[in-house]
Amino acid sequence: MSSVVPAFGPDAPARLAGLADVTASDAALRRFLHGLPGVDAVGLEARAAGLGTRSIKTTAKAYAIDLAISMIDLTTLEGSDTPGKVRALCAKGRRPDPTDPGTPHVAAICVYPDMVAVAREALGEGSGISVASVATAFPAGRVALPVKLADTADAVAAGADEIDMVIDRGAFLSGRYMEVFEEIRAVKQACVRKDETAAHLKVIFENGELSTYDNIRRCSWLAMLAGADFIKTSTGKVAVNATPANTLLMLEAVRDFREAVGVQVGVKPAGGIRTSKDAIKYLVMVNETLGDDWLSPEWFRFGASSLLNDLLMQRQKLSTGRYSGPDYVTVD
Amino acid sequence: MSDKSEQQRLSVFKTYKLYVGGKFPRSESGRVYEVTDSKGGTWLANAPLSSRKDARDAVVAARKAVPGWSGATAYNRGQVLYRVAEMLEGRREQFAREVADAEGLSKSKAAAAVDAAVDRWVWYAGWTDKIAQVVGGANPVAGPFFNLSTPEPTGVVAVLAPQDSSLLGLVSVLAPVIATGNAAVVVAAERAPLPALSFGEVLASSDVPAGVVNILSGRTAELSAPLAAHQDVNGLDLTGAPADLAADLEAAAADTLKRVRRPSAEVWTNDPGTSRLTSWLETKTVWHPIGV
Numbered sequence: 061m062s063s064v065v066p067a068f069g070p071d072a073p074a075r076l077a078g079l080a081d082v083t084a085s086d087a088a089l090r091r092f093l094h095g096l097p098g099v100d101a102v103g104l105e106a107r108a109a110g111l112g113t114r115s116i117k118t119t120a121k122a123y124a125i126d127l128a129i130s131m132i133d134l135t136t137l138e139g140s141d142t143p144g145k146v147r148a149l150c151a152k153g154r155r156p157d158p159t160d161p162g163t164p165h166v167a168a169i170c171v172y173p174d175m176v177a178v179a180r181e182a183l184g185e186g187s188g189i190s191v192a193s194v195a196t197a198f199p200a201g202r203v204a205l206p207v208k209l210a211d212t213a214d215a216v217a218a219g220a221d222e223i224d225m226v227i228d229r230g231a232f233l234s235g236r237y238m239e240v241f242e243e244i245r246a247v248k249q250a251c252v253r254k255d256e257t258a259a260h261l262k263v264i265f266e267n268g269e270l271s272t273y274d275n276i277r278r279c280s281w282l283a284m285l286a287g288a289d290f291i292k293t294s295t296g297k298v299a300v301n302a303t304p305a306n307t308l309l310m311l312e313a314v315r316d317f318r319e320a321v322g323v324q325v326g327v328k329p330a331g332g333i334r335t336s337k338d339a340i341k342y343l344v345m346v347n348e349t350l351g352d353d354w355l356s357p358e359w360f361r362f363g364a365s366s367l368l369n370d371l372l373m374q375r376q377k378l379s380t381g382r383y384s385g386p387d388y389v390t391v392d
Numbered sequence: 393m394s395d396k397s398e399q400q401r402l403s404v405f406k407t408y409k410l411y412v413g414g415k416f417p418r419s420e421s422g423r424v425y426e427v428t429d430s431k432g433g434t435w436l437a438n439a440p441l442s443s444r445k446d447a448r449d450a451v452v453a454a455r456k457a458v459p460g461w462s463g464a465t466a467y468n469r470g471q472v473l474y475r476v477a478e479m480l481e482g483r484r485e486q487f488a489r490e491v492a493d494a495e496g497l498s499k500s501k502a503a504a505a506v507d508a509a510v511d512r513w514v515w516y517a518g519w520t521d522k523i524a525q526v527v528g529g530a531n532p533v534a535g536p537f538f539n540l541s542t543p544e545p546t547g548v549v550a551v552l553a554p555q556d557s558s559l560l561g562l563v564s565v566l567a568p569v570i571a572t573g574n575a576a577v578v579v580a581a582e583r584a585p586l587p588a589l590s591f592g593e594v595l596a597s598s599d600v601p602a603g604v605v606n607i608l609s610g611r612t613a614e615l616s617a618p619l620a621a622h623q624d625v626n627g628l629d630l631t632g633a634p635a636d637l638a639a640d641l642e643a644a645a646a647d648t649l650k651r652v653r654r655p656s657a658e659v660w661t662n663d664p665g666t667s668r669l670t671s672w673l674e675t676k677t678v679w680h681p682i683g684v
Contacts (some may be wrong), residue, residue: 376623382648
């Protein structure tokens with residue numbers, strides 16, 4: 061492969077077209093996905109656990125904490141969200157630690173589609189923070205396709221820079237891969253704005269519902285073939301969310317996809333990552349699996365809300381030498 | 393082996409462990425130190441040599457326990473503390489032995505110290521639902537309002553247990569902290585931590601919720617520094633700190649406006665009075681209109 065292009069770049073569709081034969085028909089797609097090598101579950105879990113044992117201290121830790129903060133998609137996805145809460149979250153995203161202006165801002169604010177306009181306005185122009193919106197009837201995704209597309213188009217029109225869609229797990233699990241493929245393509249089309257630019261598309265698999273590692277690998281390839289800019293582990297609404305093992309599997313899929321097709325896709329683990337220690341383990345995993353190219357907010361994100369507070373407390377501990385406490389960060 | 397008819401039994405040694413968050417972990421650092429009797433001759437046991445990370449974990453556990461414990465009714469807290477005294481009563485012999493070894497007391501003096509500790513605990517258990525009447529009350533104000541002051545617990549209190557009295561001293565500093573609804577992180581006496589570590593077992597088998605009391609053993613100077621500077625600790629009892637260390641700790645605690653109780657010479661058998669109870673209380677005053 062001569063060069064690598066980003067999934068959201070203008071050259072990506074041409075690269076994907078090179079694989080048009082595997083997505084030409086339902087049978088071809090099934091043959092391709094089931095032809096992917098099986099996952100060695102024991103090896104995968106051992107590798108993920110092994111990468112979690114690295115000791116990251118002092119300056120490396122300080123760097124990792126700042127990097128992790130800058131990768132956070134600060135999220136509020138509750139039925140009880142109010143405009144006030146979203147504005148407060150935006151303020152926190154811009155200045156996570158008001159006592160230390162050196163703290164980096166987060167990557168994005170992630171909200172429900174009806175809150176996109178509020179977040180957009182609260183962040184203003186030039187904040188450098190994106191507005192991400194879940195769409196396609198998050199988190200279940202159990203509505204008709206036209207409704208999903210309208211949901212997506214609404215969020216984009218309201219000013220969302222990134223769309224987090226959920227796949228139809230029912231269709232995937234019953235083997236209707238082409239349906240899932242076409243749906244992702246259609247949502248990607250709905251992300252295009254009037255001026256021909258497009259919101260980035262993150263595709264949520266809900267790993268906790270896919271039941272096997274083989275399914276996660278197949279789903280990763282399926283989503284990337286359909287043009288996902290990011291692949292995301294889960295919604296954060298079910299019992300099993302991002303785990304080191306299933307995230308590592310997705311990182312490997314992204315690595316292999318870049319090697320095979322020359323298109324770079326981002327990864328976003330979401331749900332269940334609450335401590336700095338966990339976040340740093342994920343960063344180690346990214347570095348060891350994908351290398352430097354992915355160690356930026358452009359290619360790796362954390363979907364989290366309480367993680368930020370723990371990172372800030374650790375950051376304060378490193379800079380002052382005193383243990384910090386929950387009284388010194390916001391309640392959200 | 394002169395007498396073969398009676399098989400020599402292999403005795404089972406006790407592994408002394410910390411008491412943090414209702415569990416009995418070893419030190420995160422894996423370190424231990426040798427505890428000897430008061431004359432410094434005979435080895436008694438290895439106690440965990442806690443690190444600052446153990447102290448941090450203990451504070452996290454204590455913070456978690458604060459809402460439940462401070463929200464429990466005073467009457468309920470009293471019952472729970474009385475239960476602790478019941479459990480302690482049943483293990484008097486074990487504690488008498490440990491106190492005798494730790495402090496070099498005769499059997500009868502050690503037994504008397506344990507009895508005094510049980511009585512002290514019961515005495516403080518009785519105070520849980522009475523202290524509010526003593527230090528709180530209705531204030532006369534010039535207006536149509538009820539004005540009521542009530543004592544409220546401070547939160548997480550770090551306690552440096554006295555070095556000279558391993559059980560009675562420990563009970564005398566710990567009981568008032570939790571009787572008033574605070575959660576405690578206790579640093580046991582450095583040279584004589586075994587009665588305190590065993591006291592954790594008494595607490596675990598009573599109804600004291602996990603995390604309300606956390607007991608660490610190790611070097612007082614090493615553990616007290618991070619606790620004094622910790623931003624999530626609300627009070628600091630310096631009873632067991634040597635004078636030079638106490639001054640440093642007080643300065644470190646001043647950064648976060650902790651309530652600090654300075655060390656003073658105390659005779660543990662004397663009537664303690666209520667000053668230790670009020671050390672860890674804050675006063676909340678509410679105004680309420682009359683006749684609405």
